[in-house]
Amino acid sequence: MDGTGAVDTCRIDREKIAALDDERVGPRHKAVPPELWGLSVAEVRARRPRLSQLPTPLLTLSRSALDTNLRVMADWCAERGLDLAPHGKTTMAPRLWAEQVDAGAWAITVANPFQLGVALEFGIGRVLVANSVISPLALRWIADELAADRELRVLVWADSPVAVDLMHDALAAHTAAAGSRPPLDVLVERGGAGGRTGARDLETALATAERVAASPHLRLAGVGGYEGALAHDSDTRSRDVVRGYLRDLVEVHERLVADGRYEVEVPVVTAGGSAYFDVVDEVLSPLVAAGARVVLRSGAYVVHDDGFYRHVSPLGEEPRTGGPGFRSAMHGWVRVSSRPEPGLALFDAGKRDLPFDEGLPEVQLRRPRMPGDAPATVAGVQVTALNDQHGFLRWDAHDGGADGADGADRADRADGADRADLRIGDELRLGLSHPCTAMDKWTLVPVVDDADAADPVVVDLVRTWF
Known part of the structure; x- marks a missing residue:
């Protein structure tokens, strides 16, 4: 808004945004399983696949959290007479830019001529x-x-x-x-x-x-x-x-x-x-x-996170300003692939898949092992390192958390479980830190309805340009 209080939102090419639905998914989109290759984004959305039908590793966005963050930031700025030109480099996703424009953005910010070219291609x-x-x-x-x-x-x-x-x-x-x-x-x-x-x-x-x-x-x-x-x-x-x-x-x-x-x-x-x-x-x-x-x-507000911005944002876990808080809209989903030694498990995602520059991911829950089960919390387990394609989970093997030396623990390991309650094949949800280095690792990001559900429904796919 200028000194007159007038609201002046940015234009965007709606036809080009709508045309994103026509893109065919395939092997260049690592979030999409082979059974969906050849379908358009609109056709995948119409099928409403479940999270359990997608491969790991995976990055998802939460529809409800995105909606919350868009509304909270737009209202916060409007109440103070400020304009918003969200930094597009965070997501490089014109579909999300369009949602920010719909919420009242005055402009879109970019960092370099390449990103400017993407913005102009979509009629910003x-x-x-x-x-x-x-x-x-x-x-x-x-x-x-x-x-x-x-x-x-x-x-x-x-x-x-x-x-x-x-x-x-x-x-x-x-x-x-x-x-x-x-x-x-x-x-x-x-x-x-x-x-x-x-x-x-x-x-x-x-x-x-x-x-x-x-x-x-x-x-x-x-x-x-x-x-x-x-x-x-x-x-x-x-x-x-x-x-x-x-x-x-x-x-x-x-x-x-x-x-x-x-x-x-x-x-x-x-x-x-x-x-x-x-x-x-x-x-x-x-x-x-x-x-x-x-x-x-x-720019990061639209996705927010469970790390750096959760801590430092004025509308994070320790609010410094009035208004509802932001919610993390992004999660990583990984599968435990190895239990090679006491107190150590590895999962199938690394630096090519998940952000790590502002803090390592945190384990939030284990997906249900059996139909009808609810997601379970995982206590005492930390992500301690990421390689290119592997992540390291560690815990204290001697405090009763897992892998003790007694016969009961050996018996538990023999049938695939231990006190850490992690098994090879378990799927975990990770909280992530720093959206600006998360989206760039994915050309197509599934959007789910409810990341807390036992088996979330995919309601959209967001294309990125990095």
Whole structure:
């Protein structure tokens, strides 16, 4: 929303989203069993297969959790007068982008020209590229897209006069060769010490803005930044670091307003991953009343997780803001394949299948062994490592958890069970950490109705572009 309170959602090509139902599934989709190969996504959905009919390893999304997270974030932003441009890189799934647009997204955020290409292929009408684009090839292509579609808006970042000069030179040469093109919107990126990109001081940020405004091929449209790289937990100190950085970002914006530098009627001020959007609201939301459009770029919220974001999100397990909480929509499903020694089991998934960069998966439950059984909890067992295609489960074999030296334990192992209550062939549900490195391992992700059910029903398949 801008200072008038108007809601301006993003366009998307509904026909191309609908056409995703026509894709034929096959061996390139590791989530789909051979018996379904050759069917379209719509035909698989109509069959409503059960989870038990799909192979392991597997990543699934929960329909009910997705719906909850979409609604919670949209309502949270609307109540505060903030716009949302969810980061599409989290899922790279245009079907989910469409759901975010339906929930009121002002734009979709991407990280690079490849992701921008996917967004434009599906008709996204407003795209925020949260990065500098200095490749002449990419700049020429963007300029041509803007010329071909005058309603399209692409916003990119710059954090130094050098970057702006490279952009200007590439676009000037292209205009000389191909004719006039609309100016490209640029946001000045403010950074923080120890963070990623972004001008590290006010002087550099203002010099960058001055250089943008001096170019006829560029248009100064706002200020942006990313606070998530400056802290990694939810304690007071981390939030104070984020708060101080956001105040620096506001300082740049206010100087540009005071100096009359902006070349758009409603400048964009954008920040916000999925970890500190409460602090972003605290510091940036007052700018809305002054005529700016404050845009959050949170992306992980739609999937959430059972690890990093469960801990650090303002709407996670320890809420720091009002509103219903997020739910983890993603789960891993694996099968125990080996019990080679006391206190150790291995399962059939690894780094090629599950995220691991923000914490290892956690064992949540064992699927029913027999029809009519309920899912069972698994206590005292931890995932301790992932190889490329294997995961390691360990427990204390001497505390009564499993694998003791007495004859009863040996007898249990002889018929396939022990006190760890894990058998070769058991299927386990895993909680996962970090959606941004989960979806990229799957070209097609089944969506189930209820991940807590004894045998969930597959209600959709989500295609990704990585």
